[in-house]
Amino acid sequence: MDLDQQLESCAMTPAISCTRVGKIWRSADSANDVEALRNISFTVMPGEFVVLLGPSGCGKSSLLYMIAGLEQPTEGTLLAHGRPVASPDADRSLIFQDASLFPWLTVGENVTFGLSLRRESKAKRREVADEILRKIGLADAADKRPDQLSGGMRQRVAVARALAMRPSILMMDEPFAALDVQTRAKMQDFLLTVWKDSGASVMLVTHSIDEAIALADRVLVFTARPGKIKTEVPIDLERPRSPRDPRYRELHDLFADLLADEVDRAFEQQEAAAE
Structure with missing residues (x-):
């Protein structure tokens, strides 16, 4: 295989491949086990920017921890560049909400x-x-x-x-949630710049519809717990993206409709857990 063929093969191999992944958080009392994720399957291609959007507690962060190698799935398969994810690796970096x-x-x-x-x-x-x-x-x-x-x-x-x-894979768990609106917008612009320069595949977790539309090539919308992929939506807008664009408003309304029932169900789960 010559160099061009090798480069083409690398480009075709997903940076991340997730197949029928599930995660159950075990407790001392099995009656209190929590099923965080169920039957998650998707791929992220090299250089792609994918956003995970969903209500609180739907397992989005748990998925990042597993891709980072910090946790193991209860079932299913996780691959990074075609190799099983068994432990943390410098090629897969995870950034938390707190800069730490x-x-x-x-x-x-x-x-x-x-x-x-x-x-x-x-x-x-x-x-x-x-x-x-x-x-x-x-x-x-x-x-x-x-x-x-x-x-x-x-x-x-x-x-x-x-x-x-x-890293060839950069994961971010609500990195801008604690920032004010103006700083958050600046950080989003900054992230897009460094992403383009680095060529890394990016996975970002957020609760913000606007952030998802502003950043993503593709958005995976999650259900309430146990988290499943409800649908995936490609963002067919050129960057930079203006909230005044009619297509932006259409996408915003679409995500709001997709999330409405899931957010209600997540609140009901949280209230039940608190009783």
Whole structure:
């Protein structure tokens, strides 16, 4: 197989392949087991941006943890680039809602923390930190501490730390939920820029319809628990996407209708669990 054929083969192999995956969170008393996910099947292609949209408690985050290798499915198969997901890997990075930076390290040291575990030289780490921080607009922040940065800046550093490992799969669990509306919009624009530059496949969990439409190539809509894929919707709008576009409004109304019953059912489940 020549180089062109190898590249074509790699491009055709899904970055993520999820086949009939289910997840049950076990308890000491089996009567209190919680079925988080049921019969989840989908693929994410190299370079694709896929958003998981659904009500609270439907297993979206659990799915990311399994793809990251932090948890194992109860049933089904998870593959990353055609290989079974058995444990965490630097090629699959997960970013949480909380930036989770180490407060005793500088911004530059936080960005290259993974590289330090690989025993990369101090000079190499500094080179990588300077390059990535310049790309994300924080070139002057390398020697600052996280508590000297705004919430949006800290989240950018968390993205930079993930990108420093050059992952081919980047997963994000509601990374902008705690930010104000203006900062959130800026962070969405920033994420699209770094995604295009990195070429990574991205999976992002959100409860926000607007965020899903703004970012995704394709949206997977989840039911209430146990989470199943209710439908998938391609976003047929060129970027940047304006909320004033009639097609944007059509998509917004479609997602609102798809989620209405699921959100009601999720609230009923939460109320029942609290009794």
